[in-house]
Amino acid sequence: MLTSISHTVALLCLWTSSALGLILVYRFVLQALPPGVKRPLAGLFLALLITPVYPSSDATTLAP
DSSP: OOOHHHHHHHHHHHHHHHHHHHHHHHHHTSTTSOHHHHHHHHHHHHHHHHOOOOOOTTOSOSOO
């Protein structure tokens, strides 16, 4: 099991990589779309990227 400190570090890494991924998707993929379409799609991408997968207590592995 993860300690509270390692779990916090893991979530911070998840949020940082999600933010960087969203910046890259926004810059390279969503650049040509109009703002009315670009912002909702960016919100959906962010929701997908930042949703963590928490392991259950009876899991034998941390893989999703």
